[in-house]
Amino acid sequence: MKASIHIAFGLEDRGGAYAPHMAATMVSILEHTARPVTFHVLTDASLVEPSRAQLRTLCGAHGAEVLFHDIVLPEAGVGNEQALARLSRGSLYRLKLAEVLPKDVTRLLYLDCDILVTLDIGAVYDSALDGKSLGAVQDAGAASRFRRFLFQRHTPLHGTAYFNSGVLLFDLARLREIHDMWSETAGALRRAEGNAFPDQAALNIVFADDWQALPAAYNTFPDAASRVDVPAVYHFAGGPGNKPWATDKYPLSDYYWHCRAQTPWGDPAALALAKAQRTQALEDAVLTAPIGSRKAFLRNVLRRLAREAKAVWDMMK
Structure with a gap:
């Protein structure tokens, strides 16, 4: 049997908001x-012991292991504190x-918590790094001149390749060396300082000449055509309204709820509450959104109703 795959997440779980999403991933x-699989959760006191116990139970039921590493950051001197205030400490x-x-962990795959995986993650983990410390996927948004400007503004990265930091494969032995x-x-x-994505920009600066490009499917942004039967690592990058638990515009949102239902946060009452909160948030957003956004919202609602009607019809046949 091959050695365990090591996967890490960075998690700040204030109010218990993000542990359920990481569990679904x-x-x-x-x-x-x-x-x-061995999961490494890089976290702090915000991930309370009951949630840690639930994650241990979840992983144990699947023959996996989860380890928690509590991180203490310097109180000051990180730099760019104003921009970082918008980000999770995770x-x-x-x-x-x-x-x-x-x-003894010499290779590690880091994933953001807004990801759904529909392939054997071993394929990503075993990717050749060709002597580089880091493997990553070229950011799809960098193809846009405007987004490249946002990505690279106030950094020395202009004109260089730029990777998305939501999926990172590390050769830890080389990295430590x-x-x-x-x-x-x-x-x-x-x-x-002043960059729209300071943590991602910092990683691009440090590893500018020390990263290997991975296939696009290993960190791809989902769209309306994305499906569970298409093998990929789907990354729901973007604002809060773009997450699979916050929108119905992706068919993969249904897969998120399928995965969530198998976690300790997946009992019917908890799921019903989470979906009700999502629906209320969507309704609040649409009431204050421009007309164009309201049309998009209504299209998404109709798509969701069509999918649900088809599912009922398939069950009756």
């Missing part, structure tokens, strides 16, 4: 992956992964 991985916890993970990841990225954060 875990289920999507475990449903498609043959090899044993996005910074991954910058400490080389320090806190056991030294030639990089001081926290110190280098903290310095890069200061150089990225």
Whole structure:
């Protein structure tokens, strides 16, 4: 049997808001992956012990393991504090992964928590890095001149390739040998002052000449054509309204709820409450949105009703 696949998440779980989404991501991985998996959760006191126990139960039921690594960041001196105030501290916890993970973990796949996986994650984990410390996918948005400007503004990255930091494959042995990841990225954060995506920009600065491009399917932004039977790592990047638990515009949103139902946060009452909260948020948004956005909202509602009607019809046949 092959060695365990090591996967890390960065999680700040204030109010218990994000642990259920990370758990759904875990289920999507475990449903498609043959090899044993060890999850490493880079977190803090916001992930309370009852939630940790629930995650242990979930992983144990699938023959997987979950380990928690509590991260303490410096109180000051990180740089770019104003921009970082918009981000979860969980996005910074991954910058400490080389320090806190056991030294015998020499390869690691980092994933954001707004991801659904429909392939065997071992294919991503085994990707050749050709002597680089990092593997990543070219950011799809960087093809747009305007988005490239937002990505690279106030950084020395103009004219260079640019990767999305939601899926990162690390050769930890090489990384520890030639990089001081926290110190280098903290310095890069200061150089990225004013950047729209400071944590991602910092990683691009540090690894500008030390990353290997991975296939686009390993970090792809979903659209209306994305399906569970198309193998990929689907990354719901963007604002809060773009997440699979917050919108019905993607067929994959249904798969999120399928995965969520198999987690400790998936009992019918909890799911009903989560969906009701989502529906209320969508209704509040549409009442204050421009007319064009309201039309898009109504189209999404009609698509969802059509999918649900088809599912009922298929069950009756």
